[in-house]
Amino acid sequence: MEITFIPLDYDYFEHNGKNYIKIFGKTKDGKQVCIIDSIDIYFWAIPKKENDVKSIEKKLSKISVNSVKIIKTLIEDKKFLGEDVKAIKVYANAQSELSKIIEKLPKDIEIREHDINPVTRYILQKKINPLNWYKASGEILNESGEFSGIDKSFDVDYVIKAEKIWEDKLLNSKHIFAPKVIAFDIETDEFEIGKGEIIMVSLYGKDLKKVLTLKNVNAPNYVVKLKDERELLLEFAKIIKKENPDIITGYFSDGFDLPYIKSRAEKLKVKMPLGLDGGGVKLTGGNNPRAKVSGRVHIDLLKFIQTAYSQYLQSETLSLGDVANELLGEKKKEHEFKHSSKLSGDEWVKFFEYNLHDSYLTYELFLKAWPDMSEFTKITKEPLWNVTRDGMSSNVENYIIHNLYKYNEIIERKPTHDEISKRRSREKYEGAFVLEPKPKLYEDIVMFDFTSYWPSIIATFNLSKSTMLEKKEKNSLEIDIGKGKKAYFNKKKGFFPEILEEIIKLRKQYKEEYKKNPDNLLKARSNAFKLLANASYGYQGFFGARYYCPEASAAATSISRDYLKKVIKEAESSDFKVIYSDTDSIALELNGKTQKQTLEFLKKINDKLPGIMELELEDFYKRGIWVTTRKGEIGAKKKYALINEKGNLKIRGFETVRRDWCKLARELQNKVLEKILNEGNEKSALVYTKEVINKIKDRKVDKKSLIIKTQLKKSLSEYKAVTPHVTMARKMLKKGLPVHAGMLIQYFIAEGDKKSLTRERASFPEEEKKYDVDYYLSKQVLPAVENIFQVFGLDVNDIIEGTKQKTLF
């Protein structure tokens, strides 16, 4: 039997003292397969003194714990952190009690790769990468009794014991895999996992629209009525089995929907055969649960959006509603939550629509994110289930791990518990350089920035754990890393900088390909490499990293400060006026120069830059404004607004872009900046500001624009300070409303005793109270525009007092 298939999910198992991987996948013609392949379990032992290799090898081969034994050893020439080593490859007959074997090993060796899980080991060993097409030949298990009848327990078209698996290069080059996906969403009366009944479940797929419910009301035909919760759960499992999707997806379904379903199923003693092995939901991870269903891939979209998308999103929160609104241009349905016992017939129907619409939005968002998930999976070569839950540090590390074979490198181990706590308490190293701007309205500006600045420095100067030297050597690079400390790096290229250089090159290549041929997949690929490059600098300073090297990070920032200052000096001596600079960017006033001359200057800089470092044109701007800080005369950093030649605004740092300011202040500030940048003076901005101030005084402002939204960043009990939003959260808790870390607390400031604290006047948006005119003028509107008008020598306090109803002040 020979088939063509694509691996979606992997699992490890032991049978009769041997090790296997089962791969669940799809064939080219849409059949579901499980392929069983053998795998070697091994780790590396590196003797601390090289001449001991032979005798150590002998000692190792005799070790065993219960039925787990060392079955084979080999001595090989390897590299470890760039150094040549003679290492012993130690094979064991099972993964299960490997840690007990490790404990018994002699102390004169270093153990590595014992912490590589069997699925990653398999992918490394056989190069059967997720979401790539392969051909497999082998024997179909047809109730053969082999593997204790494993084929009978799997709900797939074929179970194949692989003899050979090889890549289908032709198919990989042209065929794009489109998975069958079902999105789902549950509704309950209680938020606590498993506390109340599941009152409805919606499912949405390409040809699927269903809401399962217990309520017997006259409802649209996509609603299926079940007699009790038990039947509802069984029906859910039945539909999943019948539809047989490759992927099931939800929004926050790791933390809510699947744990809830699992908990209710256990309570009702219902078997939920959701997986291809007939099993239910498996939860791992304790406080931060991750839900797995065997054979299918369960994806919690929220997790992936958090790591891969959030930095590009403008949304105030990452809720399904906000994200769908931004990425799809579609809103959630309006719905007021009530206890199910209090719902009327019509309200039930609305609730069904709402529930189905959430699944629909999740489904559409999934399709939007699929190119990114798929590319990240192919690039980092870890299973889709893991990749959609991994943070950027894991993505960087996985990319490195799956590329180390090119360097014959043994993989470094993860840090121990003690090492992690030591690393976490390390002192900060000095970061980027930020130039203090002179507050002013500027004309004719150019903005340059370095492409992938820190990664390009790490690659160019070879900064990494394996290239760092203990002391100065002939030809080594010496970098001052602050606090009187110096770090030395080898000139001979190490694997980390080399891999990083490749990431940057691939990013550039795919970006150019995308420009020529704009397609979603190329965009996703280019973006994945960009994110990997950007995260690689932080990775070396991250306490959990296998290739932790804060000295390399500190050296990178040190070099970045030097080169930025060099460019600033060059610009000054070429008669540009330097306005501002932050980390990797520099803003210059053209000072009478033409754009052509400016680009010539850029070229001159680039000709002198070493390695792969590159300065590029960000844009030319007609005008730009920099302001002072609230206190004092100094120019504020990380706060400016620009307008380019097409009239597009670029606003950074101002309250306009901060969600913890009320809409009124944000919109006013935005308008003021827009008017000033467009017109080149403050006149009409001033008129507009006066109008808004009068509107506030006349109490004509809609309360919606006065609401302040602040996120509860941790659980309520952890707060030392009693801020307005903490006070509001406490009130919510008292009312019995759900309060949890991560939620946005909304409130407005109502009128009250003038001497009272702000938090005492904080009120819920629905409270029928008058807003505090004084507060909104002096704490929201004034601070939002004060520094802008100050650039023109105006004092906004005078403006406030100059408008009507002077009695207030």
Next chain:
DNA sequence: GCATGGTCCTTACC
């Protein structure tokens, strides 16, 4: 009684 500075906190920039 009130200015001042420090701490805590959130959110931004890159």
Next chain:
DNA sequence: ACCGGTAAGGACCATGC
């Protein structure tokens, strides 16, 4: 806990005059 440091700015509170 799950990539880094730099920075602005509000609310509150202890401190000192």
